[in-house]
Amino acid sequence: MDSAFKTSNQLENSQLNNSQLNKYSIETTDYQVGQDNIQKWGFDIHNTVFGISAGLIFLLISALLFVDSSTAKEVLTNVRNSIMAEFDVVFMWSTNFFVAFTMLLIISPFGKIRIGGKEAKTDHSTLSWLTMLFAAGMGIGLLFWGVAEPTAYFTNWWGTPLNVEPFTAEARSLALAATVYNWGIHGWAVYGVVGLALAFFSFNKGLPLSIRSVFYPIIGDRTWGWTGHIVDIMAVLATLFSLATSLGLGAQQAASGINHVFGTEGGLGLQLVVIVLVTLVAIFSVMRGINGGVKILSNINMVFAFALLIFVMMISFDVIMVTIPETFTAYAENFVALSNPHERSDLSWMQGWTVFYFAWWISLGPFVGMFIARISKGRTVREFLCAVIFVPTLVTLIWMATFGGIAIDQVMNKVGELGINGLTDISLSLFHVYDVLPYGKVLSVLSIVLVLIFFITSSDSASLVVDSITSGGKVDAPVPQRIFWAVIQGSIAATMLWIGGTDALQALQAGVVTTGLPFALLMLVMCVSIIKGLNSEYHLYK
Template sequence: MNTSTDKVSSKYSIETTDYQVGQDNIQRWGFDIHKPVFGISALLILIFIIVMLVVDPQSAKTTLNNMRNGILEQFDSYFMWTMNMFFVFCVLLMVSPLGKIRIGGKDAKPEHSTISWSAMLFAAGLASGVMFFGVAEPAALYTDWYGTPFNAVGYSPEAKQLAIATSFFHWGITGWSVYGIAALALAFFAYNKNLPLSIRSLLFPIFGDRVWGWLGNVVDILAVVSTLFGLVASLGLGAQQAVSGINYVFGTHGELGMQFAIIAGVTSVAIFSVVRGIEGGVKLLSNINIVFVVGLLILVAALNIETVIHVLPQGVMDYVKNFVALSNPIGRTDTTFLHGWTIFYWAWWISFTPFVGIFIARVSKGRTVRQFIFSVLVIPTCVIICWFSVFGGIAVEQLANKVGQLGMNGLQDISLTLFYVYDAMPMSMLLSVVSIVLILVFFVTSSDSASLVIDSITAGGKLDAPVPQRIFWATIEGVIAAILLWVGGSQALEALQSGVVITALPFSFILVFTCVSLIKGLNSERHLYR
């Protein structure tokens, strides 16, 4: 990649090869950093930590929750229609003549096998959330734990059908459309136009040279802070959930010390992974991850084959039947469910696009636009459908038939719902141990991939940042998570989580511009494929 300090012409063209962002980079202490983005991002992170040290975590959580809820309620229809537009845009782009264009040029070849590539995008895009919500969300929607779609009565046959279908909806093809747009645009501009692998590049076809100034700096800083804080919140809350599972399964009584140990262990392995890079670290762990996922899925399905045979096809039919209704905000009266579930999920997907989009772009060279969109939308959705049909279907059946601790007591502790389900099954100890290992591996794959993303942005969009810089960001993630656990526990982490969701609003505008930029960029290469 050319890192010359010459400015790019404001006129976007096929010849675009140089970018100016490199002139703001400095190389010192083994780092290669883009001064404004690295410096201001680090300062904002430091300020946040100081504030959390002196401010009551509960007050911070309340304030940020109020801001988050206000945005989700005021912009509910906007988020719904925007997500629908992203989905339609991806489908139209996939079937259009532009789908023939190849990331990296007409003769580019994929750098990773389809299986390894799918494993990496799945691990980065979903992480450990599926482990907990794969059982907890269908159970919550069935029992009316916090609203039901279309105000279905809790524990009713209607709620039972909608619980699985709605979980597919929240974790499936619509959300992946957002990642698909961001990742495709970033990959195309990086590999076809030699622009930085950074969020600012998404705006270049529209704003031209201005993206190398304050506009691009603001966008990239927001991406760094959102990615880091999103990962920190997930890592900290995940450590708490993992400890709850370990205590429940093994009868231990670990608390803060065990949470610190998990964060330290995850961070250490993540550092090892980012030092090894994509091939020797992230790809290896993602492949291990997918082996565990498939193995656990097959084993649990085999132990509950009658439930799975019934739930899987019925869930798919209900998903298709209710897809339009669940996507439509007009005339909805189920506002508790809509704001607490769907709108929150859409904001969460959007807020994570800088992280997941850049990482998927980083590993997607050589795919055609059509292959890329189809794979990013369909492969994870198929895994989600299988996963929620098995784990969610079992949880709902236990609730409906009053089986086990979950069936008798209902949904009480989301972090333990998976283990409650296992208690009523054969081989419960083995399943619990494998799941805990898988949860921890998910944390590692999230941490190392997020570290590589932050490295890229803070290095001015370079594909490979120096090793000390990779170690720095991977370490910082673990340190901040540990500090917040120590200072305010789940209150501080949930406040941070709400702050990340707030960033969905500005990122949604960037994604709308991205759709325009992507069409401009792809059209500039259309003549090469006639």
């Protein structure tokens, strides 16, 4: 197994040799036949992965139709909480390891290896590359939690980080630092590991752009059998259900914002309209592909996001000039304490927030990692990891320090809805902050537009990822297939809202988070594959 891998690495351009590629074709005869049978419908699929994934999606959604959503939420949440409690140390230390692993790669000689080969050129400008990876990663979450999470930590809404006394100056610093910690380097290190593995084995070793490919150095030809099928199917389900959950919750936030700003009373109907509109634009985007759709929307997205951020910073400069340096300092000072899972006095807070987030980032790893991989050809390992980890973390820190800092300032000075009543409706917390600021309605409208664009970029990038996995690792799936998966995402979100609203979405989210445990273990194996792969290529750079 290892010898075969090493032999293939010595070939020109580090591609797999013909016998290995032929063996892959022979072992996937069913896939090739299925491909011929289905092409007349405009699809190009891996029969096993596509068929089982679609079947399981149908069965799971059908099951939720016949089960009370609150019951499903309670059962799945209990399962999730049990995993969070029993395996909290696994999540904490594995994610700490991914941070250390990526930092070592950055400073190691492997850092100069180029994705795609020594002479590979980049497909996208650095700015477009950064906007796409950020929009697919955590963009929408910043809008949803940028106000609510720091406020929750500061007010002891559900525990405080490191058991700090709420409503104090220390609580403010730690609330902002803990928020950045949960959304910062650790999450992006997860994406960096998965993205690097996928990009390297696809562009440097000629393997299909699919999760299974990164395990080839470890399990050899079994990668193309049922072991690989299961890994890819898990990745498809985690991607679709996590994006459907985000789309559903985001539709609720957008609808709440529209009602709050314009005085309407739209309920489920308005939420479904939002999902339909987002899905239609996402379909148009995936039809145009990365360059004609995803890249353009991501660039528009970042223009809106930074315009919003700069405007808010300008009108609240007296608060921001304190909270940004305060957040950076507190993040650095408490980094080790927040990373240590042992003998924590805030165990319930750690499990409910940090461990949950880490499991969520890991479960999203296949989706975000594969999308980042797809757009990162031509970057060196060092450039890739530095950009993927540090740039989004810096933006996240500034964003959370700005919006979270303003929210906490309003609470401390008893200003507005947050200052008087605290967190009452998380989906409206951002708009409650705007109510007290100058040009609050303009900011609210801009944020609603930004929420919708973030949804679209997440939806279309997820569709492209699922297309790749279910087509056996092909980069450019047929247009009808892209449309199919974009429609499926919107349909899942709409169905969840229709049958059970927030309870159904949270049940689905709890189910997705539980996949973080097996993916965490797979990622540890993935790190071994990365070292094997990079070591086989390093001789070209000496």
